[in-house]
Amino acid sequence: xxxxxxxxxxxxxxxxxxxxxxxxxxxxxxxxxxxxxxxxxxxxxxxxxxxxxxxxxxxxxxxxxxxxxxxxxxxxxxxxxxxxxxxxxxxxxxxxxxxxxxxxxxxxxxxxxxxxxxxxxxxxxxxxxxxxxxxxxxxxxxxxxxxxxxxxxxxxxxxxxxxxxxxxxxxxxxxxxxxxxxxxxxxxxxxxxxxxxxxxxxxxxxxxxxxxxxxxxxxxxxxxxxxxxxxxxxxxxxxxxxxxxxxxxxxxxxxxxxxxxxxxxxxxxxxxxxxxxxxxxxxxxxxxxxxxxxxxxxxxxxxxxxxxxx
Ligand code: NDP
Ligand code: OXD
Numbered sequence: 001x002x003x004x005x006x007x008x009x010x011x012x013x014x015x016x017x018x019x020x021x022x023x024x025x026x027x028x029x030x031x032x033x034x035x036x037x038x039x040x041x042x043x044x045x046x047x048x049x050x051x052x053x054x055x056x057x058x059x060x061x062x063x064x065x066x067x068x069x070x071x072x073x074x075x076x077x078x079x080x081x082x083x084x085x086x087x088x089x090x091x092x093x094x095x096x097x098x099x100x101x102x103x104x105x106x107x108x109x110x111x112x113x114x115x116x117x118x119x120x121x122x123x124x125x126x127x128x129x130x131x132x133x134x135x136x137x138x139x140x141x142x143x144x145x146x147x148x149x150x151x152x153x154x155x156x157x158x159x160x161x162x163x164x165x166x167x168x169x170x171x172x173x174x175x176x177x178x179x180x181x182x183x184x185x186x187x188x189x190x191x192x193x194x195x196x197x198x199x200x201x202x203x204x205x206x207x208x209x210x211x212x213x214x215x216x217x218x219x220x221x222x223x224x225x226x227x228x229x230x231x232x233x234x235x236x237x238x239x240x241x242x243x244x245x246x247x248x249x250x251x252x253x254x255x256x257x258x259x260x261x262x263x264x265x266x267x268x269x270x271x272x273x274x275x276x277x278x279x280x281x282x283x284x285x286x287x288x289x290x291x292x293x294x295x296x297x298x299x300x301x302x303x304x305x306x307x308x309x310x
Pocket of ligand 1: 196277
């Protein structure tokens with residue numbers, strides 16, 4: 001019997017219990033799945049999400065892996081008690097959700113949809129928006145989610161450019177890496193999408209200096225992590241008119257405090273960390289697949305590089 005501990009907020013157990021049991025059965029895994037254990041040393045795998053009961057992994061001394069339900073692992077990656085291999089979530093549901101959300105936000109700004117929704121004032125403004133081919137959208141982070149969004153935007157004919165730690169070669173996308181590459185990318189960007197993980201290297205990557213590299217009137221869309229942005233620098237750039245609008249889904253502190261200036265700012269749209277959700281059915285299949293691989297002595301899929309931090 002394979003012992004699996006579910007360590008996530010109690011509220012998510014109802015969503016995950018049945019899909020996980022189904023996925024284990026379907027994968028031919030005999031698993032004892034539970035939210036509690038009297039004997040952590042007997043646990044083989046932990047299914048993990050922030051806000052659950054486990055923060056000290058030391059007692060789980062025989063666990064073969066910790067399997068994150070989240071794509072972003074900044075809450076666990078630097079946990080000194082975690083010596084077990086860690087896998088992050090890569091899930092079709094996450095990818096589809098993020099691609100839909102990012103595409104919607106890009107189209108909102110590209111077509112200036114707000115002007116027509118909010119400006120029903122009797123004035124016939126007949127200027128047509130430019131075509132996607134004339135709009136440059138940059139994506140920082142060309143991983144599972146960034147690539148999916150880049151592909152969809154490219155299919156819509158946007159001029160898509162992207163940046164990652166290791167140089168990429170993706171069809172239809174102009175790819176950059178390194179600091180020089182970032183500066184070159186920013187200088188051409190009209191709509192900037194942040195899909196980087198939160199690491200020591202990416203914290204405040206959007207700061208006064210990088211904001212100044214963007215052309216006046218650029219738009220920022222952040223479904224990555226709040227810590228990617230220096231909030232004070234962004235607010236200053238919005239107030240000066242250098243940045244035209246920011247659509248933010250993630251924040252340094254979540255929930256975003258009611259008094260935070262982002263809520264009331266006319267040039268900011270706040271969404272409550274809903275850009276993409278891990279979907280229990282597909283995520284459970286991924287978890288089962290990874291356990292099956294591990295039991296067969298195969299390497300974990302989507303294993304986190306603890307040194308790189310993602
Ligand atoms: P991946 O790990 O697949 O991709 C991360 C990308 O960022 C890679 O292209 C990587 O480069 C690049 N990167 C990492 N560090 C650097 C760096 N220092 N400089 C340049 N590029 C860097 O992650 P996902 O695409 O799956 O997810 C991205 C993030 O999206 C998550 O970490 C999470 O924070 C956020 N997220 C938000 C959600 C929401 O609802 N708002 C939902 C899910 C995720 P390389 O390719 O070279 O490794
Ligand atoms: C994730 C998220 O990282 O929901 O999965 O942000």
